[in-house]
Amino acid sequence: MVNVGVIGATGYVGEELLRLLHAHNQVNVTCAVSKNFAGKNMGDVYSNFAVADDIPLSSGDYASIGKANDFVFLCLPHGQSIQAAPKLMDAGARVIDLSGDFRYEDTAIYEEWYGMTHTEKEKNDEAVYGLPEYFFEAIKNARLLANPGCYTTTSILALAPLLQNRLIEKNGIVIDAKSGVSGAGRKEQLAFSYCETADNFKAYSVIKHRHTSEIEEQLFRLCGNEITLLFTPHLLPVKRGILATIYAQLAPGVDAEKIATAYKKAYEKKPFAHILPTGALPELKQVVGSNNCVIGFDISERTGRVVIVSCTDNLIKGAAGQAIQNFNIMNGFDEAHALPRVAWYL
Amino acid sequence: MVNVGVIGATGYVGEELLRLLHAHNQVNVTCAVSKNFAGKNMGDVYSNFAVADDIPLSSGDYASIGKANDFVFLCLPHGQSIQAAPKLMDAGARVIDLSGDFRYEDTAIYEEWYGMTHTEKEKNDEAVYGLPEYFFEAIKNARLLANPGCYTTTSILALAPLLQNRLIEKNGIVIDAKSGVSGAGRKEQLAFSYCETADNFKAYSVIKHRHTSEIEEQLFRLCGNEITLLFTPHLLPVKRGILATIYAQLAPGVDAEKIATAYKKAYEKKPFAHILPTGALPELKQVVGSNNCVIGFDISERTGRVVIVSCTDNLIKGAAGQAIQNFNIMNGFDEAHALPRVAWYL
């Protein structure tokens, strides 16, 4: 059994992580930390825990948590992880951080897009970007794992095989992404209230969403070309799920078969990245509740473009599920262990 | 043209009132008051006003508003109306109050259920309860009109004809009511956030909801018997609409025809209270977007009970629409003037 601490347990990602860990038979959750609800139980904050096996919420200092646990998951906002992670690591724990704080190789990009000074550049050098489909080997021994963003995971898995194989032009890529409301976290904010969100739909953070820079840096790492793309997120009136519709110019001579082959080669041995037959496109139902990323594409010959649709559950493959997938790899377990493979559909 | 002020313009009821008044050709809205957004325009707070004929939001003191307007609508929380109404009346305006502050003949009931001292008993004596189907004549000359609650309107219109005609037992009535989320107002509160409300359903304020006492007092006034009933509200994952399912013991010898006759007699000349054929029951779609209250019923012979279903749009017949209906009556206009008669359906 692996001793595990969860910090930031009462946000939506924390809750999802605890729900998934509940089904993981190699994990012993020793502490669930919540600044706001310390002293209460998880079931006081999320009614679904009240009747099962409830979990006490604590405050607790990072040094002792780091000492008592083999692994600590950080479900904190960026800017807080950067303070917590070093203390936990120095106390001996391996850290899986779900914020943006350690996702960038080049901290200057972080500083520009997050508007903060990066105060832990040394620890950052050690961080491993936790996208298992591409960095499996590095993940194994990571002490500090930077779990990718939700939009990022959905976008990179769709684009990397085509860019790596030079099947699409690197310029002019457009990602039109749509996310469920849980992506905004658990907030007392009018913009995310039921009457403002239900039956509504809108774009947000147009032109300047932070995940733009994360997608670009990772695609650069994976493909060796600098990519400047346009990423537009929208808020869907659903709780969970991301669907990204991606447009790119085909390179000369590229047809559907070449694209299908590239995807197949990239993902046929990956348990959670799936490519559909040419012309078939995924829907949220196909992924919500599972750790899958499902990708489909079609070719527009009239315009010389490929349209790619990529879907994930933002709380699972886009956050807590991928964190557990990384945890499994870091422990030498089967990377799919205890992770849901069949989406809920209903 | 009637000069009209709206105080509390940026809550959901205020917004709905301004939207409906926009279509009323006898009304000149001279001021829209919002404590929180004074200085901005309505379109800054509600995007639907940004592109039509925007309305400036002001603070403004009650004395001058009361002087400048023939009518003032108060869309304030209870406890605030009780302070505003007297000042407006003393300055010469007739007041239509949409809070609970002046709805009770017996202020002791108000004090018990609202947990406040009623500081305006004299003005309260003058208040007219604005349910047009029953108090049309009194409404005409009211200086202070207490607009009924949403659950109350829906429940009283369903029960009054049966109680008045002694067709049901006065004891043992159960009202199981379900309301859309806009009934809670525009609040930055976790309980009404999208992720907490969508796909969810729950009862709230069980046993002790304030509208219980308002329903009971009005039924007592209308029927001459003291009624003690059980009222249970639930929160529906929809924006608008109330559906109340009401259970009552039939009086001896009562059949469907007698019930249908009582309803018909009560409402056949009322433009916004409608009774469906026996066995047909209304749905939210039938009322949302309109000022209608639609009622249906069926008889359970096995248990000797009648099941009544009554529906309204909580923001229209349950609030802003009924306020305009009262306004029309107070001005000698057709009571249905400028009020939507056909629900949206979609």
Add this chain to the structure above:
Amino acid sequence: MVNVGVIGATGYVGEELLRLLHAHNQVNVTCAVSKNFAGKNMGDVYSNFAVADDIPLSSGDYASIGKANDFVFLCLPHGQSIQAAPKLMDAGARVIDLSGDFRYEDTAIYEEWYGMTHTEKEKNDEAVYGLPEYFFEAIKNARLLANPGCYTTTSILALAPLLQNRLIEKNGIVIDAKSGVSGAGRKEQLAFSYCETADNFKAYSVIKHRHTSEIEEQLFRLCGNEITLLFTPHLLPVKRGILATIYAQLAPGVDAEKIATAYKKAYEKKPFAHILPTGALPELKQVVGSNNCVIGFDISERTGRVVIVSCTDNLIKGAAGQAIQNFNIMNGFDEAHALPRVAWYL
């Protein structure tokens, strides 16, 4: 490993059953039968299966299915199970039937409420009603297991402890129930289309819903008194979940403590029936995605009544999950094995 067949695999209950069985490590699904989709794969009909471990759909005759399997789950409409079950049993399989065909001890009640002649009275005598909280011992050795209805499970678990202990009057009970749309099955029917259902709410089958008779017969079995109650279902604009609000007259001298004690005694050792502290009431979120039934109550002293709220996921504890719970018992496994204990919340 237990060999299992699923007949009626492509309805919503069949799909949910296959999804849950996918996580059950003692089960080998040898065949999934679908009259309409035989020859295709499950993933062609439900996209969530397309990327995981897809399942071929067959037609297949009952005799050979009954021979090849230890257990067969019947997810067929009533009227079809009555024909399939005997053939499967005669071929040697134990049958878990999710329809209403074998749920009644007194087939005359079935015939009256379902409007059909019961043609398998002998097999019916052998059937065991599969409510594990009350019939655990009988379930163990059942050859034909009649899995209870969704509304029925939700209602009986709430009422039985109070009726058995004579804490409420047996007359005048009202069950006001609200169900998600998946309860209607997978149908090409206008009434269940998105635009007709979303943002809507309505009662249906008022006075005459079949589950009324199932609830009454089981309560009679459990409590020894004939019960005639009023059951009103409503259609909620959610996919999953049932919430029943139940009203009953308290017996003389009964208080909250006596009720709490009765519930506690009944359910404290049951893994999936839960009672909340007095005054706390469950919500759909607390159960959807899990096999739990959660019950809360409050006392209305003004009216001498108890209000009970009971929640289940109609597809899990109300159908597929309870079927697996029964399957576990029939095999001597832990009854909770492979069943979700923590609801999704999001």
Add this chain to the structure above:
Amino acid sequence: MVNVGVIGATGYVGEELLRLLHAHNQVNVTCAVSKNFAGKNMGDVYSNFAVADDIPLSSGDYASIGKANDFVFLCLPHGQSIQAAPKLMDAGARVIDLSGDFRYEDTAIYEEWYGMTHTEKEKNDEAVYGLPEYFFEAIKNARLLANPGCYTTTSILALAPLLQNRLIEKNGIVIDAKSGVSGAGRKEQLAFSYCETADNFKAYSVIKHRHTSEIEEQLFRLCGNEITLLFTPHLLPVKRGILATIYAQLAPGVDAEKIATAYKKAYEKKPFAHILPTGALPELKQVVGSNNCVIGFDISERTGRVVIVSCTDNLIKGAAGQAIQNFNIMNGFDEAHALPRVAWYL
């Protein structure tokens, strides 16, 4: 008063048209034709009409309808309008057709994208494309008015000013559009059932949606350049509303001000086309329930692109409302008469 017939009254567009015409004081609806429901009343098919001023549904032959009415609205599927319109016109009526049958100047495009032979080329020559913001004068005297498609209206109003002023490149335009479910019409189809649509999101008709060709032909007419663009529709889990996110390459030297100026010039005198301040983007709430099209944009300097967001209510500005706007123009009424200017918001 203008005598008006509505054919295809019981589809969603027909229903919306009757609802809006109910508020139009210059219209006398003489007949509402429904092949499937002739003999019933509108209120039997749409409960919202049952309690207001119900409308009888008839079959009725086209010749006599054409003779008895000044105007006939055709809310029929394409392929049926092409047969009905000539008969109605020959009988003397002016026709407003809401299908795609007469929308193309070049019937070869229609034949290619709709897969049908165009059998009424002469009548087609006479047809006027009813986009009032661009073809006001021609609309006035039209005998056959082809009401634009919903996606088309939303897209053309966003793109035309920029293409006419050469502010964006004509190649590489991408329209990523999202529509509510009512756009699919009232259909007994599994794909549009509640459980399949709610909480889901997907692309459909990718690469080959018919509105692509309608957008391209109209932009060619308006701008003089052949445009080949990529249009991807998606199905939103909402009843009403279209939001199109449009991506285009800026022409050299173009900045936000030039774009704002072009929009302002195009629409400042148009009652239903609105441009927001630079950087502000519309949401569905801002248009649903109204006849408005609201457009916003922002500039991505990093990629040299403009992102335009355009919103309409697909049933109003995208169908029935625009039809009434055209009707008003054809009758010499104020084009905004009786059309909702303030969206519902809630």
